[in-house]
Amino acid sequence: MSTGTSQRVRFLKATKRVTAHLILLIGATFFVLPLLFMLSTSLKASRQSAKFPPELIPNPWIWRNYSDVFIYAPMHRYFVNTLRIVIPSVFGAVIPSSLAAYAFARVRAPGREALFFILLSTMMLPGIVTLIPLYIIFAKIGWVGTLRPLVVPVLAGSPFFIFLLRQFFMTIPTELEDAALIDGCGRFRIWYSIMLPLAKPALATVAVFAFMGAWNDYMGPLIYLGNRDQYTLSLGLQVFVSLHGAEWGMLMAASTMMVLPVIVLFFFAQKNFIQGITMTGIKG
């Protein structure tokens, strides 16, 4: 009798597990299938890409789509331009943001709480409010049509990253710092030689976020960049869509080239990604 029940329990548990996997798989298909189609269409001939019913496996395999993209769009140049925005963004996220974050976390000064409140409010400020006057100012000083409007503001550090890093610095015990202060260490030395090494995981998180933000940004380049020589991958891809929208093989090849680095980065920095996202959400 008792073996019968335990068998039934085991059977029920197994069914439960199988159902769980089944539901998870069906859901995951909806999320992953579009990307598989992106990849497969990037290797299809144009005849096959618009075939009904749709087919997932390319036949024949057209590797040329990838090289053809470069004939119509200077992807390598777009890539270099994108890096010229991505690198300052990552720098701005790591150095100026962590300086301010450390100060907000540890250095006492009159007005600190008020300034921190202002910083928090700017995180919720819709970007559109500042966009028009900024565009006018940048146009007046001759920056529109250069990369500068996309680079200079990020060098000041971003409120979001400052907030994130501050939360992290708050969790570091003060003992080391107190000892250093008693030894006559200045705040800058403490930031540089104690806090930065301890904050490596948080800095990596912020760097990954900054990379993604700059890599994916579309509105900024759309508004500020002038001619095709300055286009980033986002902007180049959009122009490609509007000029060669019907050449699906090439379009998906170009899209794959833009997505792939992000996915590779995700796999290398998975832990920091997840950590960063949870850090933004948990302390709501």
Next chain:
Amino acid sequence: MTSSIAKPRTQRLSPSKREAISFYLFILPWLLGFIAFTLGPIVGSLGLSFTRYDMMLAPKFVGIENYQELFGDPLFYTSLWNTVYIVLLAVPLGMITAFSIAMLLNQKVGGMPVYRTAYYIPSIVPAVASAALWMYLLQPQWGVINGILKAVGLPAPGWLASRVWAKPAIILVMLWGSGGTMIIYLAGLQDIPEALYEAADIDGAGRWGKLWNVTLPLMTPTIFFTLIMGIINTFQVFSIIFVLTDGMGGPINSTLVYLVYIYRKAFVSFKMGYTAAMAWVLFVVILILTILQFKTASLWVYYEAEGKPSR
């Protein structure tokens, strides 16, 4: 041994003053950036909204004319309605999708890291690439989505080519990127102490009882945060729609959202005063909604009485 403690008299500045100076030096880059790129432009944009300015002639003060014109502009209402439509559907649906997946992923079954990655990756696909991909998938005649719908005997809508289906199509694309919110929920779910569920088991609570009385109340702070940010961000949806509709917000303005309309007025017509007024109206709408949410939070957001100190 030459610290300030050893010979405080010789120090010209008191330690607290030195601290204050370091503080302001440390935050200087942000402070300058804040003044130049945030505070200045906010004030500027408010001033600008009371002028007529086309970037050629000097700005001319026109009082509240821009606001009057705006409230008589049919496209203003169209774009506001399209945006509200998308916010009303995309935000709750996105939260429900993300929450359901997070619940599924919070089970003790093997292969979770693989599933988690699968659900998460679409949310990091750049907006432009995502738009290009979905243009392909949503093609009415031979697209993959309609292929699936036809295969199971459902009607195949015109999606981005249809006035009725274009907004749902965009919401579908946005839902595909629910993974970011999902990760936030998943972390929240994993923070819920197992003991609470065990206690609920002893009380004879079923699956729904546990969801309703344990999980959801404890998740309300996280849900509140994602709701606030979701509304702020969705009101400013731009890139995905701009690329999907080639900058037009079509067909026949059915996906003309607020920011696409601002873009058109600012960078096609160069009506800078008018767009500054538009931006301020949106700002006020978002601000009111955010304040309302904070004011009503006490009715449904549950904060543990003791527990982690709130920062």
